[in-house]
Amino acid sequence: MTSHRRSYTALQLSSEAQQILELARQFAEERLRPTAEARDANEDVFDGEIHRELGELGFLAMRVPERYEGLGLDLATYLYVLEELAWGDPGVAVSVSVHNSLPVSILLRHGNEAQRTRWLPRMASGEVLGAFSLSEAGAGTDAAALRTQATRTDGGWVINGEKMWVTNGASAGVVLMFARTDAPEDRRGTRGIGAFLLPAGVEGLSVGRKERKMGQRGSETVTLALKDVFLEDELLIGDPNRGFAYALEGLEGGRLGIAAQALGIASAAVDAAFEYAQTREQFGRPIRKFQGMEFKLGDMVTRLEAARGLVERAAAAHTVGDPRARRLSSVAKLFSSETAMRNARDAVQVFGGYGYSREYPVERLFRDAKVTEIYEGANEMHRSLIARQLYREGGYA
Missing domain, CATH: 2.40.110.10 (Butyryl-CoA Dehydrogenase, subunit A, domain 2)
Structure with missing residues (x-):
């Protein structure tokens, strides 16, 4: 079955970036996806072993510069990695996102050298979450x-x-x-x-x-x-x-992390729906061959690809200092989170009664998706922020 996860073949990535993306995909497939249900069921227990492995593999060092013993990945590659991890387990991905996007970024921008030297190498290694x-x-x-x-x-x-x-x-x-x-x-x-x-x-x-x-x-x-x-x-x-100004700066990047996490959820929902629609038969044929199902699957993929494009555009704006970056962070977070929720809902519908059962992963994806519309700024707030930012910019361009 062909996966609808992101293809990196058309992207101009460094060999290091390509390697960490391949590592993230492998880790999501072999470590996160098989154990996600256990973490969901045992919510009172923090999976320290997984987070230790995340540190050893460099996923807690992604936004820490090399001079502080980090990987110093560019923003786009970092977001690609988060999408991969979220495909495996969104709960683990949000821990990685918070670590990289908020305390690390604010320390780098506004901490003094003594603070950066004391904390960032330990955060990069995973010694300090x-x-x-x-x-x-x-x-x-x-x-x-x-x-x-x-x-x-x-x-x-x-x-x-x-x-x-x-x-x-x-x-x-x-x-x-x-x-x-x-x-x-x-x-x-x-x-x-x-x-x-x-x-x-x-x-x-x-x-x-x-x-x-x-x-x-x-x-x-x-x-x-x-x-x-x-x-x-x-x-x-x-x-x-x-401090409040520092928080708002950090949250701009944090919103992109949540957008990437939402992409991972949306992608996992698409993969589950496509696989089930191929194997589930009704009236003597796979349900994917019914036109109504084709429309649903086509919409799911279209939303996913559109959301990916918005996240990449927002990341590019932040990288080059585009004044529209703040607005685009809100746009990407808003659209990606709603895509995650709609794709998860549609995946449950594709599975029918089985989708309502914890026996299948789409029930968990539906629950995992909802909070992406709430944290890092509720989506109602982002709609207002987008409109207000347009006026500050002097109109859409």
């Missing part, structure tokens, strides 16, 4: 409404508060965490938030419950509670009042 913590109970889409407070003291900051929806949070060696640095009596909105490196095991930090989720159960999502946590000045990244 990275996490990102912006959201709180009352601060989701309205992330600037966060309430966790960082208070200046001699030699550092004392932090109190609770963070939510922290991917990799319990197993991370360091969390890139955001807290208010302005005073409660003098709030300054987005200009009163700082970015901090929160090492694992620091006194006063406790890991709360692990969220019991609809899908992507192989990823670890927890709450973090901070009670009088002291962080030295060397753990503050950049300007203490510019």
Whole structure:
């Protein structure tokens, strides 16, 4: 059966990029896909062995520059790898995406050399898994409404508060965490938030419950509670009042990671649907030969290829500094996530009653796909961002 995963033959890739893509495809086929159901069923257990292998194979080093012992892959190749990993298990892919797209990118852009030297080589090797913590109970889409407070003291900051929806949070060696640095009596909105490196095991930090989720159960999502946590000045990244701006910059790249993850889900749904439509017979012939089924399968592939084109265009815009890059990140994330959801839904329909059973993978893909429309900015928000960015750009071009 021909797979509908991405073909790399027409792309001009370096030999190193080609090798890591082949490695990612092999790892997804041999390690992730066969064990995805087990991770879904055992959501309370973090698969440390898989993440150890990810570090050994270099998948946690993809966006770390070579001078910090990383691979320094270009953005497009990195996204291709994420799509491959997500084809195998979207929950594992999102852990890799968060690690590479958010703490690594913000450290590189706004950390000082001492911080980069201390953390990036360990993150590249997999010794330290990275996490990102912006959201709180009352601060989701309205992330600037966060309430966790960082208070200046001699030699550092004392932090109190609770963070939510922290991917990799319990197993991370360091969390890139955001807290208010302005005073409660003098709030300054987005200009009163700082970015901090929160090492694992620091006194006063406790890991709360692990969220019991609809899908992507192989990823670890927890709450973090901070009670009088002291962080030295060397753990503050950049300007203490510019953290929110740093978060928005990081999230632009993070959205492309989620778009790539959605492509992997959409591709897996297409493969499952095509294979089943070939082998399942009704009225004496394979169901793929019915015109209604042909229309459905054709639409699934068309959406997948269109989404891939948008992700590649957005990646190219970021690479060359195109001013439309921010808008294109939202466009790619919006369209790819909705493609994942529609393809997963259609795959369930192709399987009919079997698609509703956990015996077949499309039931899990349907659950895994849904959150791509929610995290890294709910799609309703992205629709507004796209329109507003068009006005800022002075019109579509």
